[in-house]
Amino acid sequence: MKKMSQQRLRQQLNEIIFGTETPAGRGFDIALIYAILISVFIVIIDSVEHISSEYKGLLFFCEWLFTILFSIEYAVRLYCSQHPFRYARSFYGIVDLLSILPSYIAFFLPQAQFFIIIRLFRVLRIFRVLKLFRYLGEANMLMRSILLARRKIFVFLMSVVVLVSIFGSLMYVIEGPEHGFTSIPTSIYWAIVTITTVGYGDITPQTVLGQSLASIIMVTGYAIIAVPTGIITAELAVEIGRDKGEHSCRNCKKTGHDSDAVHCKYCGAKMEIPV
Amino acid sequence: MKKMSQQRLRQQLNEIIFGTETPAGRGFDIALIYAILISVFIVIIDSVEHISSEYKGLLFFCEWLFTILFSIEYAVRLYCSQHPFRYARSFYGIVDLLSILPSYIAFFLPQAQFFIIIRLFRVLRIFRVLKLFRYLGEANMLMRSILLARRKIFVFLMSVVVLVSIFGSLMYVIEGPEHGFTSIPTSIYWAIVTITTVGYGDITPQTVLGQSLASIIMVTGYAIIAVPTGIITAELAVEIGRDKGEHSCRNCKKTGHDSDAVHCKYCGAKMEIPV
Amino acid sequence: MKKMSQQRLRQQLNEIIFGTETPAGRGFDIALIYAILISVFIVIIDSVEHISSEYKGLLFFCEWLFTILFSIEYAVRLYCSQHPFRYARSFYGIVDLLSILPSYIAFFLPQAQFFIIIRLFRVLRIFRVLKLFRYLGEANMLMRSILLARRKIFVFLMSVVVLVSIFGSLMYVIEGPEHGFTSIPTSIYWAIVTITTVGYGDITPQTVLGQSLASIIMVTGYAIIAVPTGIITAELAVEIGRDKGEHSCRNCKKTGHDSDAVHCKYCGAKMEIPV
């Protein structure tokens, strides 16, 4: 009898934590979103020196409050999941673990010695923001078009790497260390900054030849950089077209109707209203 | 009898001020556009010190001239509107109020004390420029495609926020306060400047690891930033395609049919084939 | 008889200068393109001080050689044109005049007095580069799509002007003259530099509030700036589709065939091969 009730508890918890249909499930989700946002906000302002020194106690308290809350959430998720192992190894399972682990590790590390590692672990808590992705359902469509175009994007990135290596190396020869192009890696960094049109201006060509080559990189680079936009637009257009395409006529089975169509545009039969 | 004539006056004023069909209505609109442009121009040049000190009297006079003119306009709009309350709470009603209020508030504030607040109220008059939107009819189409894509744009913005938080935090750990990345908020600001390809160059990575991560942000960020362009292009293409179809149904007169439609999608009547 | 031969001369000159079908006409065009490129190149290098002082005589000689050549060209065009007045007032007539006028004016101006005006007239000769547009036939298609979208582009530009005025003014209030935002015009200039993602970095926000607003300008600005790309892409797609559409089937008259189609895709009849 006890096992039975435990199973019912598990199922109920599952509905609340993983589900979004019940009022309790929706309430839990909204509370979790707020908790994530506030905890991320605390990590961010904790790095501002004059705030972190003034509100040290409050920030420390909040930090552990959220760590304990997220730990409980993680434990309950593990407990009520039907396949605890599968959850633990899934993307969200790892993210959930990542959002509590750094606090515990930072706690057990010898404080004074490795300051940079402390800082690293304090900052790693920012990965809690990834928990938000659970609630960005539409992101799937964007992801899907990026995935569909992944081979083209890979080829494009490789082409950029090749271009940037060659342009960077040439600039290193032309401008040389005396104008800030101290090595090929630095020059490649400059070429990336230029070809993506970021243009910090920390390193700039000074010679006429260097400025001419830089101009060629910018203008031709602009034409090349238009390619990812083109790829994603074309894929998205197909995706949006597909959304339209799901809505088919009961009579002639043809698709491609607008979402506001009342009659089939091919045979004139009345369309079913999509739910 | 007086009430009757008052109602006629109201209706005539309404036609002049809100309408664009009569010659008087069109004349009023053109005069108003000029008044807005000149008054905004005055606010702008008023902030240039050597101009504001030289032409102090003239600028002061113009300022109150336009404030009084716009006050009269606001009063008349309230008077002749059929639903004064609805107008007052509408977007344009609030804009109209906003374009006169700052002058009055600045007048009643103790001059010498809060200089920054004076400056704020002097500058707030710039919101008069929003009155221009009444005359940008085509903006509706752009707005419509942005609204249609609003969920996708929100998801995109959220993804950018997540990305920028993580990249900014990592850069804070890698570069640290000694290279200008003084806190996570500053590093996130840097990440936004970089991912949008603005690239001021006031904060730049100095270490090899930092420059490598910055390069990854730029190149992958470029691919991600192509998404809003893609979304808006795809939505706009649908919008433009719909406008092109002046192809209307003989039966129900509705437009917006695809060029290959054989039956009207609203009433099911057979479509005339366009020549 | 003399008039007759003069008319024939005029017609022959017209064929050579305005036409592109005869070998002489094509030869003239190619010679003219080279003359334009060399003369523009001379204007450009003439501004480099150490070159202009070393090759003073040569540059002066070349300058007058091209001025006389282009003057003869202008005179002959006027002479052999069927409607000399119409030519003189056309876009290319004005460009042809503009490319010789500055040299003459600079010659008659009192040398020593107005150095800046001399410099202006020396530089105005750069407008000769506009003569090249005569040979950019494909530019028409691009121009056509920009013209088709001109109302949308105007609305877009106006929206940018409104946005930039408001953002610039707010930044002027927030940052103030002490951080480089010396006046509203300067702040608007900064807002344009930011919203177009140019990002010189000569003026940058220093306060937390200023950096937050700047981040909002960048990210939302990016979404808004995607609009012109979307407009032009959508218009170009229609234009390219139209080019495809010109190729119609002799049998069923339907259009929309690819340029490599051998048979009509609707009725199967053999397609005429386009010249």
Next chain:
Amino acid sequence: MKKMSQQRLRQQLNEIIFGTETPAGRGFDIALIYAILISVFIVIIDSVEHISSEYKGLLFFCEWLFTILFSIEYAVRLYCSQHPFRYARSFYGIVDLLSILPSYIAFFLPQAQFFIIIRLFRVLRIFRVLKLFRYLGEANMLMRSILLARRKIFVFLMSVVVLVSIFGSLMYVIEGPEHGFTSIPTSIYWAIVTITTVGYGDITPQTVLGQSLASIIMVTGYAIIAVPTGIITAELAVEIGRDKGEHSCRNCKKTGHDSDAVHCKYCGAKMEIPV
């Protein structure tokens, strides 16, 4: 008999080196990709001074190891190719030669005298990265859309050149050498940096007139620069649409038909309707 076996050897080598079907061929390709990546990595880190002085011996050894390996590869390719001359003059033949030549030339040059030339030849080895293009099959599709749009891109580039010449010259007149616009070539360089939205900030307008013109360049330039994106998107959309159509003709087996095709556009046979 010996000739026979030699021919078999050649054919086997050809299958391994040029082919990708056999396991040996695939193994060779993967080994070559790693060799290219490592050798390029060595060229790049060789330019970092503190690394090149510390690991001088190791880098020298690796350099010659890869030079000899690539030399053997080049010799074998020449030997086993059916048309050695055609291979030698092909794009990849030249790239293969370019990736070994600089090392030999640098070896025979008098070391101390022309340091800059040594540096040039050391860096030219970076062109080995071009060998990677052999393995970027998908790059062909991108190349095809760029080639299809090459006339439009040329016209676009010419228009940019004309615009940039005029804007640069005007800025030279307005700002003059005292604000960094030292000559027209420098001003044109600035105009390119601005119109491509790179915006280094090494040269910036200081006068009100200069900042106004710069704003015009940025905003209108932004509209113009949207054109290449539009061109490539429109061309890519057609390309992707064609790939999607795996819809092949039963009669001639050719693909690339539109989804609404009733007859094969190549042979005129009736198409099967896709399910």
